[in-house]
Amino acid sequence: MKLVRFGAIGAEKPGLVDADGKIRDLSAHVADISGDTLGAESLARLRTIDPASLPLAPEGVRLGAPVARPWSFIAIGLNYVDHAKETGQEIPSEPILFNKLGNTVSGPFDDVIYPKGANRMDWEVEIAFVVGKRARYVEEKDAMDYVAGYAVCNDVSERRFQSKRNGQWVKGKACETFGPLGPWLVTTDEITDPHNLSMSLKVNGELKQTGSTSTMIFSIPYLLSYISQFMVLEAGDVVTTGTPPGVGCGMKPPQYLVAGDVMELEIEGLGLQRQTVVPFTG
Template identity: 50%
Template sequence: MRLVRYGRPGKEKPGLVDEEGRLRDLSGVIPDIDASVLSDRVLRKIARIDYKTLPLVRSTPRFGVPVKGIGKFIGIGMNYSDHAAEINAPIPKEPIMFMKAISCLSGPDDPIQLPKGSKKTDWEVELGVVIGTRAQHVSEEDALKHVAGYCVVNDVSERAFQFEMGSQWDKGKGCDTFGPVGPWLVTRDEVYDVQDLNMYLELNGKRMQTGNTSSMIFSVAQIVSYVSRFMTLEPGDIICTGTPPGVGHGRAPQRYLKKGDTLRLGIEGLGEQQQEVLAFPKA
């Protein structure tokens, strides 16, 4: 299934994108898409519904973050060897973990706002993993059983804040609007091989990033297992799993986002995002 939340910010309703690509209202079935509906049992119950009986949404509403009430937004850095090479970073021996602030979450097509003082805001198309059931010290063999589904994430990053202001990455990762997620949550059963998904990002119509999840240093199963050793993963938590080469920080000359830029990014089978870049508002 492709599950969505649509409507004005803070007023989103649950929906489903059917096999013909039409948006249908799920609010008569579930109150929202949150931790309570992400288990395999509940998702199977929703999947058994004849989608043709669900009301069609005739308009073209805004899509919000496809999961409500996300508790943790976790990032994995340098997880593609060719991306590490482009920024002259060593291949990590263990997954590099950081946190993105929950307050940075935004809809897939909401604008990106450059933070105050930003000079090096960058883009990163990434596979997002949404946890469906509680995971604590899970094995790699069992890790994917705890995943509800997958989504597109733009791990927007301010490189000066990230690399030039101390050793912690978090301050460059969690600025407002730095976490576009969606357009939808694709349930695990719909993704045949999560380690073979094409991904791309375009800046102003020019291709910047081209990659495939097969190039990950650490697989999704390895990441979920690893992270669950250090923190309990709860339903609705999101892990973004690293980016392929082509980020602005790794280009020669370097290229960072500026007011008026537009981004288009997506992952095979998981949909597409589009964002306009806005300047920080003047007082």
């Protein structure tokens, strides 16, 4: 299934995408696309519903993030060898974990706000996975049983905040609107191999990033197992898994976003998202 949330900010309804690409309203069956919805039994029940029996969403309706605000939004740093090299970092021997706050999550076509004091705002196309049930001390061989599905994520970053303001990366990763997610949450049965998907990102129509999830250093089951050794992941939590090369800070000279720029991100089978950078207005 391709699950979506549609409607005005703060008033999104749950939905699914039918075989013709139309959004169908799931409100009569679930309250939202959230942790309560993403367990195996709940997803199995949703699969029994005939999409044609569901009302259509309004044409052109806004899409929100395909999962309601997660309890935890975890990100992985430097999970592609070429990206680590382009940023001058050592290739990690263990996954690098950092936080993006749950309130950074935004819709796949919502504007991205340029933060006050920023001057090195950057892009990162990533595959994210969404947790389907509570995960603690999970073995890698069992880890995929805890994954509900996948989504495109733009791990928007402010590099000066991240690396020049001392302390944790979270300073440059958790600004308002820095977590566009979607357009869909694609359940695991729809994706044969999440580690063999092409991915790309354009800025103002110019291709900046191309890559494949096949070049990740640490796989999705490894990441879920690893993270669960240090913290408990809850159903509905989001983990975004790192980016391939082509980020602005790795270019010579570096290239950064400015207000008015348009980012377009796409991952094979997971859809396309597009955001315009807008100035902070207070």
